[in-house]
Amino acid sequence: METKYIFVTGGVVSSLGKGIISSSLACLLKSRGFRVTIQKFDPYINIDPGTLNPYEHGECYVTEDGHEADLDLGHYERFTNVHTSRANSVTTGRIYQSVIDKERRGDYLGKTVQIVPHITDEIKRNVKFLGNTGDYDFIITEIGGTVGDIESLPFLEAVRQLRWELGQNSLCIHLTYVPYIAAAKELKTKPTQHSVKALQEVGIQPDILVLRTEKEVSPEMRRKIALFCNVSPDSVVQSKDVNSIYKVPLTMHEQHLDEIVMRKTGTPVNGEPQMGKWLDFVNKLDNATEKVSIGLVGKYVELQDAYKSINESLFHAATYADRKVDIICIHSEKINEANVAEKLDGLDGVIVAPGFGQRGIEGKFVALKWCRENDIPTFGICLGMQCMVIEFARNVLGLEDANSTEMNPHTHDNVIDLMEEQKNISNLGGTMRLGAYDCELRSGSKAAQAYGTLHVRERHRHRFEFNNEYRERYENAGMECVGENPNAHLVEIVEIPSKRWYIGTQYHPEYSSTVLSPSPIFRSFMEAAIAYHDEKAK
Numbered sequence: 001m002e003t004k005y006i007f008v009t010g011g012v013v014s015s016l017g018k019g020i021i022s023s024s025l026a027c028l029l030k031s032r033g034f035r036v037t038i039q040k041f042d043p044y045i046n047i048d049p050g051t052l053n054p055y056e057h058g059e060c061y062v063t064e065d066g067h068e069a070d071l072d073l074g075h076y077e078r079f080t081n082v083h084t085s086r087a088n089s090v091t092t093g094r095i096y097q098s099v100i101d102k103e104r105r106g107d108y109l110g111k112t113v114q115i116v117p118h119i120t121d122e123i124k125r126n127v128k129f130l131g132n133t134g135d136y137d138f139i140i141t142e143i144g145g146t147v148g149d150i151e152s153l154p155f156l157e158a159v160r161q162l163r164w165e166l167g168q169n170s171l172c173i174h175l176t177y178v179p180y181i182a183a184a185k186e187l188k189t190k191p192t193q194h195s196v197k198a199l200q201e202v203g204i205q206p207d208i209l210v211l212r213t214e215k216e217v218s219p220e221m222r223r224k225i226a227l228f229c230n231v232s233p234d235s236v237v238q239s240k241d242v243n244s245i246y247k248v249p250l251t252m253h254e255q256h257l258d259e260i261v262m263r264k265t266g267t268p269v270n271g272e273p274q275m276g277k278w279l280d281f282v283n284k285l286d287n288a289t290e291k292v293s294i295g296l297v298g299k300y301v302e303l304q305d306a307y308k309s310i311n312e313s314l315f316h317a318a319t320y321a322d323r324k325v326d327i328i329c330i331h332s333e334k335i336n337e338a339n340v341a342e343k344l345d346g347l348d349g350v351i352v353a354p355g356f357g358q359r360g361i362e363g364k365f366v367a368l369k370w371c372r373e374n375d376i377p378t379f380g381i382c383l384g385m386q387c388m389v390i391e392f393a394r395n396v397l398g399l400e401d402a403n404s405t406e407m408n409p410h411t412h413d414n415v416i417d418l419m420e421e422q423k424n425i426s427n428l429g430g431t432m433r434l435g436a437y438d439c440e441l442r443s444g445s446k447a448a449q450a451y452g453t454l455h456v457r458e459r460h461r462h463r464f465e466f467n468n469e470y471r472e473r474y475e476n477a478g479m480e481c482v483g484e485n486p487n488a489h490l491v492e493i494v495e496i497p498s499k500r501w502y503i504g505t506q507y508h509p510e511y512s513s514t515v516l517s518p519s520p521i522f523r524s525f526m527e528a529a530i531a532y533h534d535e536k537a538k
C-alpha cells in the first residue's frame with residue numbers, strides 16, 4: 001500500500017498529550033499488522049534537546065542510533081515496541097541548520113533563501129524521509145507546540161502543502177481541550193471552536209478531532225462541535241482522563257479512531273487489532289493491589305517528567321510482577337547523615353538517578369552508603385552507578401578523596417574519569433557517548449541472571465567512565481565489574497554479589513523498556529524489591 005501520513009496538531013493549551021494520542025493510534029495500527037512509525041517535529045531552535053536542562057524539557061530520551069530526542073519518542077517506543085531514530089525527532093534548529101548549510105554550499109544557485117519555500121520544503125523533505133524508505137505503511141507526525149504559536153507556522157504551512165500533495169493518503173487529527181467550568185457545572189466547547197478556527201486560518205481543515213476532557217462529552221455536544229468545526233460527526237472522539245496512559249489505546253479503539261483513520265485514508269478496514277498482550281498488561285495493572293515502594297534519589301525529583309523513562313520502566317516491571325509501585329521521590333540535596341535512615345527506612349528498593357554536575361551528589365553518596373550497609377535492593381543508573389563506585393572507594397577501599405573528575409578534576413583517586421575520546425571535545429551538543437553499545441556479562445552474575453543471556457545492547461548517554469586502573473582493587477574488595485564493552489573494555493555494570501541486589505549500570509536500561517517487552521534488569525530489580533518487602537513482612 002502507499003504510505004499514509006497522519007498529522008497530529010494540538011490546540012487550546014499545551015501538555016494535552018499529543019504524544020499519547022499519536023502513540024495510541026500507532027499501537028492500534030501496529031496491532032492490525034501495519035508497519036507504523038511516529039515522528040516529532042519540535043518548533044524550537046535547539047538542534048536537539050540534549051543541551052536543554054530538565055526544568056526546560058523534562059527527560060532527554062536517547063535512541064538506539066544515539067540521537068538525543070524529545071521524551072515523546074519514549075512514549076512512541078513504549079507503545080509500539082518499534083525503535084525510533086534520529087529521523088524521528090526533528091527541530092526547527094535542525095531544519096535551519098540544514099538549509100543554511102545548503103546555502104553555504106551554493107545549492108540554492110543564487111536564489112534568495114526564504115522561509116517559504118526553502119524552510120517549508122526542508123520540513124516537507126524531512127516529513128517524507130521515513131516514508132520514502134518504503135519501510136512504513138503509516139507515518140504519524142506530531143507537530144510540537146500549540147496552533148497559533150508563531151514558531152509552529154512554518155510546520156503548519158508544510159502540513160497544508162503536504163495535504164494537497166498527498167491527497168487521501170494524508171489526514172490531520174487535531175487535539176483540543178474541553179474545559180469543565182465548575183461554577184457553571186458545564187463543559188465548554190468554545191476553546192475548541194477557536195482552536196479549529198486558528199487551524200483553518202492557516203489553511204488546514206482537521207479531519208478528526210480528539211477532545212481531551214475530564215468529564216464525559218455528550219454525543220449531543222460532540223455533534224455540535226462537529227457542526228461548528230466542519231468535521232463529520234463520527235470523527236469527533238473524546239479522550240477522557242483515565243488512570244493509566246496505557247488505557248488510551250483501548251479508549252481510542254472503543255471510539256473507532258483506528259477505523260476512522262483507515263477509512264479516511266482509503267485503507268480497507270477488516271478485522272480487529274490484536275491487542276491480547278496489551279489487554280493482559282492492562283488487566284494486570286487494574287488487578288494489582290499489593291504495593292511495592294521504590295525510592296528514587298535524584299536532584300530533579302520535583303519535576304514530573306525528569307525521570308519519565310525510569311518511572312515507566314518501574315511501572316512496567318511492577319505490573320508484570322502484579323504489584324502497584326509507589327515511587328517515593330527523594331531529593332538528593334536534602335539527604336544527609338542525620339536524616340538518611342528516616343528518609344530511606346521502609347523502602348523496598350532504591351534507585352539512584354542519572355545526572356550531571358555536582359549539585360546533590362553528596363546526598364547520593366550518603367544514600368548509597370546506607371543502602372549498601374543495610375542491604376537494600378539498590379539500582380544505580382549512569383551517574384547513579386558512578387556514585388556507587390565512588391562511595392565504595394571512599395568507604396570500603398579507604399580512598400577518602402575518591403571522586404569523578406566531573407565533580408573534582410583534581411581528585412587524587414579518579415575512580416571515575418573522562419573517557420579518552422572525550423578529552424578533546426569542547427562542543428557540548430550531541431558529543432557524549434550516545435546510543436546503543438554491546439555489553440558482555442559475566443556468567444553467574446546477578447546481571448546475567450537478570451537478562452538470561454551474556455550479551456546485551458543498551459543505550460548510553462555519558463562522558464565519564466569507570467577507571468580501569470582501579471578494577472582489580474574493586475574486584476578484590478567485593479564490587480565486581482560484571483559487564484564490559486567488548487571493544488573498548490569500558491566497565492558497563494558493577495555489582496556487589498554478596499548483597500541482595502546492588503547493581504549499577506553505566507547505561508540507561510530505562511530507554512528500552514516497553515509495555516510488550518519490559519526491561520529485564522528492571523524486572524529483576526523489582527523482583528528483588530518485592531522479595532525484600534515480603535521478607536520484611538514475615
Ligand code: GLN
Binds near residue numbers: 355356382406464465
Ligand atoms: N555525568 C555523568 C557522565 O557524563 C553521568 C551522565 C548520566 O547520568 N547520564 O558520565
